[in-house]
Amino acid sequence: MKNKIKILRAEHELTQQQLAEKVDVSRQTINAIEKGKFDPSLPLAFKISKLFNMSIEEIFQNE
Amino acid sequence: MKNKIKILRAEHELTQQQLAEKVDVSRQTINAIEKGKFDPSLPLAFKISKLFNMSIEEIFQNE
DNA sequence: TTTTAATGTAAAGTTTGTTTTACAAATATA
DNA sequence: TATATTTGTAAAACAAACTTTACATTAAAA
Numbered sequence: 146m147k148n149k150i151k152i153l154r155a156e157h158e159l160t161q162q163q164l165a166e167k168v169d170v171s172r173q174t175i176n177a178i179e180k181g182k183f184d185p186s187l188p189l190a191f192k193i194s195k196l197f198n199m200s201i202e203e204i205f206q207n208e
Numbered sequence: 209m210k211n212k213i214k215i216l217r218a219e220h221e222l223t224q225q226q227l228a229e230k231v232d233v234s235r236q237t238i239n240a241i242e243k244g245k246f247d248p249s250l251p252l253a254f255k256i257s258k259l260f261n262m263s264i265e266e267i268f269q270n271e
Numbered sequence: 272t273t274t275t276a277a278t279g280t281a282a283a284g285t286t287t288g289t290t291t292t293a294c295a296a297a298t299a300t301a
Numbered sequence: 302t303a304t305a306t307t308t309g310t311a312a313a314a315c316a317a318a319c320t321t322t323a324c325a326t327t328a329a330a331a
Contacts, residue, residue: 146251160277171320176279183318186287187247188209191270201264207254223307234290239309246288249317 146184147206150175153197168192210269214242216260231255 154164161179165172170189178185184205185193194201217227224242228235233252241248247268248256257264 146254162277170318172278173280173321174319177319180279182280184250186318187250187253187264187268188270189318190250190253190264191209191268195270201250201253205250205254207251207258225307233288235308236291236310237289240288243309245310249288252288 146208147181148178149204150193151179153199153204154179157197164193164196167196209247209271210244211241212267213238213256216262216267217242220260227256227259230259 150164154161159167161175162172165175168175168189169192174185174189177183190201190205194204197204213227217224222230224238225235228238231238231252232255237248237252240246247253253264253268257267260267
């Protein structure tokens with residue numbers, strides 16, 4: 146699953162650490178998701194999409 | 209996290225077993241998600257939302 | 272160029288999602 | 302009512318998400 150977190154993070158001028166804190170996970174989790182090592186849980190996907198004011202589908206693309 | 213799977217399943221006249229097969233998980237997984245025992249993974253949430261032609265946000269409500 | 276901040280990565284451990292097997296309870300059908 | 306189908310649930314095992322610690326690399330700033 147692909148995602149636009151890195152781009153959104155850049156647009157909002159957030160470091161991985163800052164984003165991690167805002168959605169309450171570790172920096173490594175953000176890094177791993179950005180690098181496609183695994184997909185976020187649904188609750189985390191919701192937190193991220195709310196933070197950026199976007200739908201989950203706009204941020205995460207299945208396949 | 210709440211969801212409308214049971215309702216959607218009824219509308220589409222699908223058993224838990226049939227839905228499980230369509231989204232490629234076990235019946236127990238569907239049952240557990242319906243009963244709120246745990247949240248689906250993001251990939252599974254995508255499969256379910258595509259099956260019902262709805263957005264993830266329409267089916268799953270965070271908190 | 273030196274120092275600091277940010278990112279990439281890895282291993283070990285915990286938690287959560289999922290499967291399999293199995294059985295009991297509820298609902299529909301004969 | 303008897304039988305079959307559907308749903309609820311539970312335990313053991315495994316997989317995926319996530320944490321913590323730790324260090325190396327890259328990029329930015331002094």
